[in-house]
Amino acid sequence: MEFAFNEEQLMIQESAESFLRDKSTSESIRRVMDTDTGYCPELWQSICQDMYWQAIHLPESCGGMGLGYVELLAVTEQMGRYLLCAPFFSSVALAANAILLAGSESQKQCYLSAIAEGKTATLAYSSSGSSQSFNHVVARCVADGDHYILNGDYQHVIDGASSEFLILAARDEQDDIQLFLVDGMSAGLEVQALPTMDQTRHRARLSASNLRLPASTRLSQFDNANTAFSAVLDLATIALAAEQVGLMQQLLDMAVAYTGERQQFNRPIASFQAIKHMAADMMLRTEVGRSAVYYAACIADEYLAGTGTSESLAEAASIAKAWCSESAFKNAADCLQMHGGVGFTWEYDVHLFFKRAKASEHFLGNSAQHRERIATMLLDEKRLFGNTPLFSDKKLVGAEK
Amino acid sequence: MKLSFTPEDEQFRGEIASWLQENLCGEFAELKFRGGPGDEHMFPEQRKGWEQKLAEGGWTCVSWPKQYGGRELSIEQQVIFYEEYARAGAPGRMGHIGDGLAGPTILAFGTEAQKQKYLPGILAGTEFWCQGYSEPGAGSDLANVKTKARFDEASGKWILNGQKVWTSLAHESDYCFVIARTDPESSAHKGLGFFLMKMDQPGITVRPIEQITGTSEFNEVFFDDAVCDADDIVGAPGEGWKVAMGLLGFERGVSTLGQQMAFQNELDEVIKLAKSRGADRDPALRQRIAQAHIGLKIMRYNSMRMLSGGADGSLQKEALIYKLYWASWHRDLGELAMDILGEDADILAGENYELSRLQSLFLFTRSDTIYGGTNEIQRNIIAERGLGMPREKRAS
Numbered sequence A: 001m002e003f004a005f006n007e008e009q010l011m012i013q014e015s016a017e018s019f020l021r022d023k024s025t026s027e028s029i030r031r032v033m034d035t036d037t038g039y040c041p042e043l044w045q046s047i048c049q050d051m052y053w054q055a056i057h058l059p060e061s062c063g064g065m066g067l068g069y070v071e072l073l074a075v076t077e078q079m080g081r082y083l084l085c086a087p088f089f090s091s092v093a094l095a096a097n098a099i100l101l102a103g104s105e106s107q108k109q110c111y112l113s114a115i116a117e118g119k120t121a122t123l124a125y126s127s128s129g130s131s132q133s134f135n136h137v138v139a140r141c142v143a144d145g146d147h148y149i150l151n152g153d154y155q156h157v158i159d160g161a162s163s164e165f166l167i168l169a170a171r172d173e174q175d176d177i178q179l180f181l182v183d184g185m186s187a188g189l190e191v192q193a194l195p196t197m198d199q200t201r202h203r204a205r206l207s208a209s210n211l212r213l214p215a216s217t218r219l220s221q222f223d224n225a226n227t228a229f230s231a232v233l234d235l236a237t238i239a240l241a242a243e244q245v246g247l248m249q250q251l252l253d254m255a256v257a258y259t260g261e262r263q264q265f266n267r268p269i270a271s272f273q274a275i276k277h278m279a280a281d282m283m284l285r286t287e288v289g290r291s292a293v294y295y296a297a298c299i300a301d302e303y304l305a306g307t308g309t310s311e312s313l314a315e316a317a318s319i320a321k322a323w324c325s326e327s328a329f330k331n332a333a334d335c336l337q338m339h340g341g342v343g344f345t346w347e348y349d350v351h352l353f354f355k356r357a358k359a360s361e362h363f364l365g366n367s368a369q370h371r372e373r374i375a376t377m378l379l380d381e382k383r384l385f386g387n388t389p390l391f392s393d394k395k396l397v398g399a400e401k
Numbered sequence B: 001m002k003l004s005f006t007p008e009d010e011q012f013r014g015e016i017a018s019w020l021q022e023n024l025c026g027e028f029a030e031l032k033f034r035g036g037p038g039d040e041h042m043f044p045e046q047r048k049g050w051e052q053k054l055a056e057g058g059w060t061c062v063s064w065p066k067q068y069g070g071r072e073l074s075i076e077q078q079v080i081f082y083e084e085y086a087r088a089g090a091p092g093r094m095g096h097i098g099d100g101l102a103g104p105t106i107l108a109f110g111t112e113a114q115k116q117k118y119l120p121g122i123l124a125g126t127e128f129w130c131q132g133y134s135e136p137g138a139g140s141d142l143a144n145v146k147t148k149a150r151f152d153e154a155s156g157k158w159i160l161n162g163q164k165v166w167t168s169l170a171h172e173s174d175y176c177f178v179i180a181r182t183d184p185e186s187s188a189h190k191g192l193g194f195f196l197m198k199m200d201q202p203g204i205t206v207r208p209i210e211q212i213t214g215t216s217e218f219n220e221v222f223f224d225d226a227v228c229d230a231d232d233i234v235g236a237p238g239e240g241w242k243v244a245m246g247l248l249g250f251e252r253g254v255s256t257l258g259q260q261m262a263f264q265n266e267l268d269e270v271i272k273l274a275k276s277r278g279a280d281r282d283p284a285l286r287q288r289i290a291q292a293h294i295g296l297k298i299m300r301y302n303s304m305r306m307l308s309g310g311a312d313g314s315l316q317k318e319a320l321i322y323k324l325y326w327a328s329w330h331r332d333l334g335e336l337a338m339d340i341l342g343e344d345a346d347i348l349a350g351e352n353y354e355l356s357r358l359q360s361l362f363l364f365t366r367s368d369t370i371y372g373g374t375n376e377i378q379r380n381i382i383a384e385r386g387l388g389m390p391r392e393k394r395a396s
């Protein structure tokens, strides 16, 4: 059993850690979070040229490094921990995964190479934003000769106002989901930046009205359209859960450091058991979340290598997100509480993490929604989950019976 | 990072699975799924017979070195063994305290003579052990034991006086390992000894304690001039704490990983129940069922990380969360089972306080968060050892 980082993966993790500790400091976050794009172009350039993180799991044929999801998540976790403000999640976890799963060879050549070179992109799909349907696509597309006409709204699009190109999801006449590659500045597409409580991640509302797109912009390798789309979101969800683990770790570290220094009643507050037990629960949530994310990373690798199933990907993603969403927020809430009054100030960084934790909790589905997804797999279909050997590599979802 | 087992490990899985299938039948068939948590008082004689059957097949003490009759299994294969054992529904191990606690302690700290004297009986499934740690005044604060051991020069033996409590299966045991104070002036961790004691002697009285379930699995054990041979102290007098702590390391080790398969059996039963009662349509219960499933899956991923730690089975810092995590999960499962039953949860299976399996689960899992270090003690350990937070001062 080697359910741990190998040496190369450890190196990737460590270099990400030290780079971000250095570059994504409190001052730099605060400097960029209130700007239009929400990130620092020089830092993004340095990530893309020196660190090459945007290319980690992209195929070598497209200028990528050809590594896997485990390596990607080793870095993503650190981005959450250091609250990196950059179009990484949108470009890589959302857009690149969509192209990877749905693009033709030539589309991959063109667009994944663009991402590998540092072009920014995002995926717009959710039209409702209501808590019932975090992955609900309602925009419509209609074929019109060798074009498609697209109509609909997209809410909460991550980096929607700053991305150089976009992938828009829409339902066709058969109700199947289709994905289209669109330039960030297109006639017929209205883009409106939305002010966000979590300023470390920017969002926008997009409106397509009779947006006319050549048929060649459709990602054409969508054989089983709806399943592939959930696989895209599942991959993104796993990356988000990794960020949440990073958040949890940082919140724990901040809490332990602060309570170790702060003296009341003539002793460090960390010596009070009420504080220690809160910290112990934070560590439990963090480590358990980490286990879930590492596991999901392995499952994502299997899926991307063509040896896994979309069911096991969905299950692993929902397990990770169900655990990490609530846990990251709880860690943030506890950390704030342990800071007392200073935790309530703008000056201390706790609120940045607290707000990111709440926004991430609901983005791509909150814990209750992912639990319901698991409940559906578990209770509503004739599927046998139980009695698969715990440590076998056999399918998690179990044999159909 | 890899998820798979080697082909040799999978072959080993087949070997133990088929042995269990061929042997857990006939006179042993009635033991299936019996003797587990909440049911440990049932079928003691038959389960002792089963231990001897296991021994014949070479399936006791699988982690022990070959030199002492064990199989010296790798950690992975030990886990596979425990998994297949639980999956087959093989009965709760009467021998587990000897196999998993007494034996490894004697192997690690005992003399060659102690190994020769005690290990064969454990290995053969003929001699059973219990753990004499807790006392009325020494629970979480284990170092507060008051039982005294005095060396009697005339007879050349140790003489013990005092009382142990909550001693599981003492009434079915041949031996007990006991921590007692060898230095009457000492306090806390200093001045303790670790004794291997024969239960069948005039100086030891065992009195069963009725549990929350109405049954008795643990006992009070009284020592009134109980005798222990000079050769039967493990480590030097005064080193008992070190030996006892080494043992707790074993207690939190690999064998608990195998219990996840038994947990899966229980969860399957709870899910089946929910479906049969239509509780699977209740949105709040669906959430909790999904949460139980998620919790058990991640428990497995946690263990996979722990297993990937030191090849010697040493556990990393993260492993500190394991007991708190599984105990809380298991206790929640018991509550979920009752909440699915609703008012029916209150109706017993029969007269004489006969509990259904799930009622038993509900009641017995309250102990998971108490024995082996309570949840609160686990949180202290996590905070102090895992996070380096300051220790609380002991009141003087």
Ligand SMILES: Cc1cc2nc3c(=O)[nH]c(=O)nc-3n(C[C@H](O)[C@H](O)[C@H](O)COP(=O)(O)OP(=O)(O)OC[C@H]3O[C@@H](n4cnc5c(N)ncnc54)[C@H](O)[C@@H]3O)c2cc1C
Binding pocket: A273, B130, B131, B132, B133, B134, B138, B139, B140, B141, B165, B166, B167, B168, B169, B218, B367, B370, B371, B372, B373, B374, B375, B376, B377, B380
């Ligand atoms: C089913 C079962 C089987 C057992 N089998 C055995 C056995 O075979 N051999 C054996 O030796 N023992 C056995 N025990 C005993 C077990 O180890 C003790 O019950 C356990 O260590 C707790 O001690 P206590 O019961 O004295 O509770 P206490 O220590 O009195 O604890 C009472 C409460 O106070 C809390 N508390 C105590 N100290 C602290 C602290 N420092 N900080 C915060 N909270 C604290 C505890 O968490 C708990 O909530 C068994 C117990 C059970 C329930």
